[in-house]
Amino acid sequence: MDIQFTEEQELLRSSVQRLLRDQYDLDARRRIVASEEGFSRKHWAAFAELGLLAAPFAEDVGGLGGGPLSTMIIMQEFGRHLVVEPFVETVVVAGGLIEQAGSEEQKQALIPDIVAGTKLWALAWAEKGSRFDLATVTTTARRDGDDAGYLLTGEKTAVLAAPWADHLIVSARTSGHRHDRGGVSLFVVDRRVANLDLQSFKTIDGRRAAEISLRGVRGQLLGKEGEGVAALEACRDRAIGALCAEIVGAIGELNAATLEYSKTRKQFGTTIGSFQVLQHRMVDMFIAHQEALSLMQHLSLSLGASDAGVSRLASGAKSKIGYSGKFVADQAVQLHGGMGMTDELNVGHYFKRISSINIQLGDPAYHVLRYAQLDAAA
Amino acid sequence: MELALSPEDAAFRDEVRAFIQDNYPAEMRVANPETDLSKEHMLLWHRILHKKGWIAPLWPKEYGGPGWSITRRFIFEQETTRAGTLPPLAFSVTMVGPVIYTFGNDAQKQKFLPRILSGEDWWCQGYSEPGSGSDLATVRTKAVRDGDHYIVNGHKTWTTLAQHADWIFCLVRTDPAAKPQSGISFLLIDMKSPGVTVRPIITIDGSHEVNDVFLENVRVPVENLIGEENKGWTYAKFLLGNERTSMAGIGRSTRYIERLKKIVKAEIPEDDPAHLEFIRDIARVELDVLALEATELRVVAQMARGIDPGPAASLFKIRGTEVFQNITELTHRAIGNYGLALREHPVSANHFMPGPDYGHTASEKYLNSRKLSIYGGSNEIQRNIIAKAVLGL
Numbered sequence: 108m109d110i111q112f113t114e115e116q117e118l119l120r121s122s123v124q125r126l127l128r129d130q131y132d133l134d135a136r137r138r139i140v141a142s143e144e145g146f147s148r149k150h151w152a153a154f155a156e157l158g159l160l161a162a163p164f165a166e167d168v169g170g171l172g173g174g175p176l177s178t179m180i181i182m183q184e185f186g187r188h189l190v191v192e193p194f195v196e197t198v199v200v201a202g203g204l205i206e207q208a209g210s211e212e213q214k215q216a217l218i219p220d221i222v223a224g225t226k227l228w229a230l231a232w233a234e235k236g237s238r239f240d241l242a243t244v245t246t247t248a249r250r251d252g253d254d255a256g257y258l259l260t261g262e263k264t265a266v267l268a269a270p271w272a273d274h275l276i277v278s279a280r281t282s283g284h285r286h287d288r289g290g291v292s293l294f295v296v297d298r299r300v301a302n303l304d305l306q307s308f309k310t311i312d313g314r315r316a317a318e319i320s321l322r323g324v325r326g327q328l329l330g331k332e333g334e335g336v337a338a339l340e341a342c343r344d345r346a347i348g349a350l351c352a353e354i355v356g357a358i359g360e361l362n363a364a365t366l367e368y369s370k371t372r373k374q375f376g377t378t379i380g381s382f383q384v385l386q387h388r389m390v391d392m393f394i395a396h397q398e399a400l401s402l403m404q405h406l407s408l409s410l411g412a413s414d415a416g417v418s419r420l421a422s423g424a425k426s427k428i429g430y431s432g433k434f435v436a437d438q439a440v441q442l443h444g445g446m447g448m449t450d451e452l453n454v455g456h457y458f459k460r461i462s463s464i465n466i467q468l469g470d471p472a473y474h475v476l477r478y479a480q481l482d483a484a485a
Numbered sequence: 486m487e488l489a490l491s492p493e494d495a496a497f498r499d500e501v502r503a504f505i506q507d508n509y510p511a512e513m514r515v516a517n518p519e520t521d522l523s524k525e526h527m528l529l530w531h532r533i534l535h536k537k538g539w540i541a542p543l544w545p546k547e548y549g550g551p552g553w554s555i556t557r558r559f560i561f562e563q564e565t566t567r568a569g570t571l572p573p574l575a576f577s578v579t580m581v582g583p584v585i586y587t588f589g590n591d592a593q594k595q596k597f598l599p600r601i602l603s604g605e606d607w608w609c610q611g612y613s614e615p616g617s618g619s620d621l622a623t624v625r626t627k628a629v630r631d632g633d634h635y636i637v638n639g640h641k642t643w644t645t646l647a648q649h650a651d652w653i654f655c656l657v658r659t660d661p662a663a664k665p666q667s668g669i670s671f672l673l674i675d676m677k678s679p680g681v682t683v684r685p686i687i688t689i690d691g692s693h694e695v696n697d698v699f700l701e702n703v704r705v706p707v708e709n710l711i712g713e714e715n716k717g718w719t720y721a722k723f724l725l726g727n728e729r730t731s732m733a734g735i736g737r738s739t740r741y742i743e744r745l746k747k748i749v750k751a752e753i754p755e756d757d758p759a760h761l762e763f764i765r766d767i768a769r770v771e772l773d774v775l776a777l778e779a780t781e782l783r784v785v786a787q788m789a790r791g792i793d794p795g796p797a798a799s800l801f802k803i804r805g806t807e808v809f810q811n812i813t814e815l816t817h818r819a820i821g822n823y824g825l826a827l828r829e830h831p832v833s834a835n836h837f838m839p840g841p842d843y844g845h846t847a848s849e850k851y852l853n854s855r856k857l858s859i860y861g862g863s864n865e866i867q868r869n870i871i872a873k874a875v876l877g878l
Contacts, residue, residue: 235840238757238821264839265822306837311827311848318839374620384865440855444618444863445643445695448688448856455689459852462817466824476758 110404116180119173122157123184131188133453139191140313146192146271155224160198168206168218175345175410179352179403186356189456191314193227193268199349200342201228201276208293208330208338217274217295229272229298231263231319232339239469241278241339242288248279248326257281258323259294267467269317270307272298277321278339281332291335294326312463313456343468344421348410350464351403351424354432357457358396361439364454365389368443379442388438395431402427419481422474429471432461488556488782497557501564508533509570517846518571519853520692521832524607524649531573531604540602541578548586548594549602555789566736576645577601577608580724581654584671588712588720597652597673611641611655611674611698612721619866621656622665622718626700628657628672635659635672635710637680637703643860647683647696650676655700660715671717673709674700690852691830725862726798732861733801734809735778741812742771748819748843766815773808777801796874799867806857806864817851820844827852 112120130150139147154160162177164170171177178199185194202221205213220226237243246261259279269275275296283290296303304320330338366389369380379385406424409417436458440447447454465471490498510529515521534540542558544550553561565572582601585593600606617623626639637657647653653674660668674681680703686695711720745767753760781801784794817824823840827848838845858864872878 233822236752236754238753238759265825267825306839308826308837308839309829310825311852316825316839318837373616374618374623382865384868437855441858441863444859445613445856448859450687450689450691458855459689462851463825466822470818470821472762472818473759476762 110176110408112180116173116176119162119177120180120184123159123181126153126157127184127188127190131190133189133456136189136191136313136456144271145309145313145315150190151192151224151227154192154194155222159194160224161222163198164202164206164218164222168214169222170218175348175407178345178349179407182349182352183356183359183403186353186460187360189312189357189453189460191312193229193271195346195349195353196230196268196272197221197226197228200230200346201274203345204230204276204293204329204338204342207341213295213327213329226273227268227271228274228276229266229268230342231266231269231275231277233264233266234262235264237264239473240286241343242291242336243286244278244280244291245285246277246279246321248281248292248294251325257292257294257326257328259296259321259326260323261321263319263321265316266319267310267314267316269298269305269319270315274298275319276329277324277326278335279326283333288336290333291339292332293329293335293338295329296321296324296326300324310463312460314463340418344418345410346468347421347425348403348407350467351399351406351428354428354461354464355396355399355403357461358392358399358432358435361435361454361457362389362392362396365392365439365442368446372444385442388442392435392438395435399428399431416481416485419478419485422469422477422481425469426471426475426478429461429465429474433465433471436461488559488785490556490560494556494560498560498564501561502568504537504539505564505568505570508537509568513571516828516832516842517849520690520694520830520849522571527571527574527649528604530571534573535602535604540573540604541582543579543583544586548582548598555785559785563736566734567739569737569740573604574607574646576610576654577604577606580610581608581652581673584654584711584720584724587723588671592708593673593711606651607646607649609644609647609650609653609676609698611644611653613643614640615642619863621721622669624656624658624669626655626657627661628659628670628705630659630707631704633707635705635707637672637674637700637705639700641698641700642695643686644683644696644698645694647676647698648685648693652676653681653698654711656717656721659717663715666718668715669717669721670714671711671720672705673711674703674705675709678703678705680704688853688856690849691827692849692853693830694853732798733777733781733805735774735781735805738774738805738809738812741809741816742767742774744843745812745816745819748816751841751843752819752821763815763819770808770811770815773804773811777804777808796870799862799870799874802861803864803867803871806854810854810857813847813851813854817847820847824848824851 158171159181161170162173166172205217232241248257248259251258259277275298277294277296278291279294280290281292302322303324305317307315307317310316370378372379402424406420409420439454440458443454446452538551541550542553542561546552585597614624628635628637653676655672655674656669657672658668659670680701682699684697685693687693749763784797788794823844826839828838829836
């Protein structure tokens with residue numbers, strides 16, 4: 108099942124690698140995270156310039172037609188460099204939703220600005236008490252007069268990248284009750300309107316998120332009314348493909364750093380890598396990487412082929428790769444000793460990034476259960 | 486679980502419980518006492534315990550200890566941790582104090598012990614170095630005799646709360662030619678001495694707990710040497726053995742489990758399948774604590790009968806830290822999406838944190854507790870100790 112990458116894909120990988128190697132080392136990232144905005148518009152423009160923001164989109168909406176495999180390639184490299192810019196939120200999640208569910212008019216109006224790097228997006232789906240369930244929605248949307256407009260009222264929680272975003276996609280209920288699958292619709296909302304309140308906070312992995320309060324905010328329907336959950340699920344599958352690739356990138360770096368450290372760090376007159384207990388630990392970390400890498404490729408191929416059952420596979424991968432990442436991150440910190448606990452070393456930052464991904468769009472425990480339940484339902 | 490207590494000991498337990506209830510300062514009940522309190526606030530409880538005569542349970546009466554039996558010391562430990570009081574600074578009271586009254590001379594005892602008890606001097610520990618973590622005997626910080634002074638040069642690291650410290654007790658190498666363990670001395674150094682520099686180390690939770698301490702041509706009077714030159718390793722080991730039972734952290738784990746239960750109840754409805762999973766995971770960790778507590782009580786009962794517990798401390802350290810890491814992970818998971826947020830340090834009311842108050846420190850505790858399996862002799866080292874000392878491997 109090993110992927111034979113095309114010349115084009117190899118070119119994409121090496122160009123991302125070159126850009127990040129030259130411009131996105133740990134010090135550069137540290138400066139970006141500490142800056143007022145907390146992300147870099149300059150780097151975002153460079154990503155656009157390189158075509159990364161166009162890569163996964165179909166050619167007829169102005170993309171490069173790379174699909175989930177190009178997302179995988181990009182995100183693996185972003186994971187290695189702990190990139191904070193909202194590629195997943197803007198391109199994979201919002202861009203993907205617009206491409207999948209939007210009208211022809213919306214695609215032509217919204218996707219070019221994403222591709223050009225001029226507009227940033229975020230998805231507001233979670234609410235207090237919704238935990239990881241996409242269908243638990245109490246935010247309401249009601250029609251505003253005769254035109255296509257709706258007014259949205261409610262509270263959204265932990266919206267990643269919202270402080271950076273120009274637009275939001277918001278899930279809101281147009282009918283039904285709190286947990287109903289049907290009756291949830293998606294809306295495009297301008298983030299800067301007056302009756303939308305945003306309270307920003309910093310995330311464990313050095314990014315920004317916000318709690319959002321909507322009081323009669325005008326929204327434009329995206330996709331069919333009442334069918335938002337199915338659209339969100341497909342969107343989550345693609346986002347999981349991206350996040351899994353990011354974890355795999357991080358695992359690779361953690362394993363390389365830990366191996367290198369174990370060969371140089373001396374205690375008791377020898378390198379710590381000569382201790383059998385640590386050798387076995389690192390073998391398990393290596394195996395975790397191999398498994399995660401394989402499953403990531405399998406998922407990306409299935410996403411590209413729109414296989415039946417891809418959603419179940421996505422949940423399986425989110426769980427398995429999430430647990431692998433957690434194991435490797437725990438052990439990488441442990442084997443680096445006190446150094447692994449410091450803000451100075453990259454190891455702790457990978458640990459935090461993986462911990463963050465393991466919460467986003469459902470934790471490994473949530474997804475292993477969904478994997479089991481979809482099997483039972485089949 | 487409780488020890489079978491005599492009526493006198495039971496009365497003592499009630500007295501301790503009531504004293505905490507009536508006297509623990511309300512201003513010390515902050516979100517995360519380990520990171521959010523100023524030095525002055527941290528010392529409030531210390532001073533109250535000192536006034537009461539309870540600040541140094543371990544110490545013999547002649548040096549200012551309360552003269553408690555092992556059982557009473559354990560009761561006191563249990564009550565204070567269960568109540569979530571901030572323990573007095575261990576480096577002063579539990580670590581350097583006993584070294585001074587056991588191995589120090591009369592002048593040292595008179596000079597240092599009262600100031601430790603009163604909280605006037607804040608001590609930090611100069612053990613680890615960049616090249617000497619688990620392998621402490623390789624310390625390279627040098628002390629060279631120059632008349633009635635030592636000239637000290639070196640770099641200590643992971644020095645907890647050195648930013649507040651008045652004094653540091655250091656392992657220094659006084660005989661570079663001797664075998665690693667035999668050339669070490671135990672030296673007390675005034676942090677105000679010229680040549681001492683403290684550099685903060687920020688950890689992954691964003692807090693400033695530990696530091697690098699640089700010593701450059703620091704002149705230390707010979708009278709600050711503890712015991713004999715080159716015998717420091719003996720004193721260092723004595724100090725490390727002094728922690729014994731407290732590493733299990735039963736009181737703290739029990740408190741965090743209670744809190745976790747409340748969070749799960751509030752966050753996860755009973756018809757969510759995650760609810761069942763959480764109550765099972767919590768029960769599992771509760772049983773870990775129960776088994777550890779039973780072991781601790783067994784060891785305390787043996788110690789009260791004069792039986793040496795041997796390397797029990799290693800078992801408590803391994804399991805106590807693993808259990809607490811597990812609890813902080815479950816807590817972080819229980820708050821769901823709010824687990825994405827991390828409080829900014831230094832803590833300020835101006836920084837917004839999402840979600841209910843009970844979740845605000847979950848991320849930082851989860852991150853910070855990774856250190857537990859590393860410090861104080863990593864858990865790998867503790868397993869080596871048991872393999873060697875208990876199993877004879």
